[in-house]
Amino acid sequence: MSGEFNLIDKYFVGRQNQRKDVYLAAGDDCALVKAPANVQIAISTDTLVAGTHFLTDANPAWVAHKALASNISDLAAMGATPAWVSFALTMPEPDEAWLAPFCDAFFELANYFGIQLIGGDTTKGPLSLTLTVQGFVPEGKALTRCGAKVGDWVYVTGNLGDAKAGLDVILDDALRTRVAAESLEKAHYLSTPRVLVGQALIGLASSAIDISDGLISDVKHILKRSEVGISLDVSQLPISSELVQFLDDKVSAQQYALSSGEEYELCFTVPEHNRGSLQSALSHVGCKFTCIGQIRPQGTFELHDNGQKLDWELSGFDHFN
Structure with missing residues (x-):
């Protein structure tokens, strides 16, 4: 050739x-x-x-x-x-x-x-x-980052944290002996674009973003564009059993779920009056979705575990750091 x-x-x-x-x-x-x-x-x-x-x-x-x-x-x-x-x-x-x-x-x-x-x-x-x-x-129906309102509920699709654990395996061969290492490496590369979810959210979600740099970073884009704050309950983060087994620690798994980049799941906000319709709209798409928090007034950024405030300092992926 x-x-x-x-x-x-x-x-x-x-x-x-x-x-x-x-x-x-x-x-x-x-x-x-x-x-x-x-x-x-x-x-x-x-x-x-x-x-x-x-x-x-x-x-x-x-x-x-x-x-x-x-x-x-x-x-x-x-x-x-x-x-x-x-x-x-x-x-x-x-x-x-x-x-x-x-x-x-x-x-x-x-x-x-x-x-x-x-x-x-x-x-x-x-x-x-x-x-x-x-x-x-x-026309005029695209989901954007700028529509979230105080009181809206915050959702994510799928599980979070697997891509970060998979990257750990890729970068450190010593981790390949851990439980679920192979499946997590595969998860890092083989994400599923949530096209059907996005289409179903038109007219229901007030804002949306895909999780490419980590939930803790990407959700801030919604907050900035929508001029709102947020309260997230880490106990509700969707975490796979493979991630918990790999890390052997639930708190670490929650922190991975917040900071893992390249997940390519969706994070979106839904007004209270659309929550019932959301259940119906997403019932046929074959993708789980989880409510993890609520939109608060601008200036609020709160992480808690069932109401107990957390002082975790986490960041997502930055191409220049």
């Missing part, structure tokens, strides 16, 4: 059925697409860099899943339906042994969510992946 265009033709072209809203996906200077009427287009771009977001010897299929799933999660947080993705790949040299499983996993996940690759770029350099996803959300 040699040359950029041979690489593109072999691994990225002709791997998917053409969506009806895609007129031209490859082979020209730009893709040509058309959005349906009465929708807004949600767009998100993320970069994953070897050595920062994944190790160079990581399973390439898992890297592909993580790269695309993390971007789709941004669409889910807005209530958007995935449609298109463009992908820029930088790698030191063409590597078929790496590209084959990467692309198989990438297109498997893309096809599952009905999202079509419509272009991108390949270039030589340190291994990194940049994806831009686009999706549709009904």
Whole structure:
């Protein structure tokens, strides 16, 4: 194999059925697409860099899943339906042994969510992946971070903390002997974008965000944009039995649940009058959701365990620290 265009033709072209809203996906200077009427287009771009977001010897299929799933999660947080993705790949040299499983996993996940690759770029350099996803959300209905009101209830989907424990395993081989280490490593890479949850929350949730930098950090984005505060009950945090077994300490598991980045679960707020409708709306999506606190007046940031205040000083992931 040699040359950029041979690489593109072999691994990225002709791997998917053409969506009806895609007129031209490859082979020209730009893709040509058309959005349906009465929708807004949600767009998100993320970069994953070897050595920062994944190790160079990581399973390439898992890297592909993580790269695309993390971007789709941004669409889910807005209530958007995935449609298109463009992908820029930088790698030191063409590597078929790496590209084959990467692309198989990438297109498997893309096809599952009905999202079509419509272009991108390949270039030589340190291994990194940049994806831009686009999706549709009904006009004026997108979930944002700025609608939370005092008295709203705070929810999260799934379990929290597993991704952080999985990263511990990835970075320290000595931890591989611990109970559940293998499943937690897998959980770090193979998150499930909560697209159906996001869609079901339209008209019910007052705000939403996906948990990419840790709940303790990401919820503050809602508080800042909505100009409110929060009270969180750590006893209600959804924690897997695998995480508790791995850490052998419930308090540590709760702290992991608060600070774990790259979970790609959703955190959202719901007014009291929508709580009944929320139960009905999410009953069919196959994803558990848990109430973990309530929105308070601006300036309040309280962690407690069944009413007992905690003075934990925790932080989430910061790309520059």
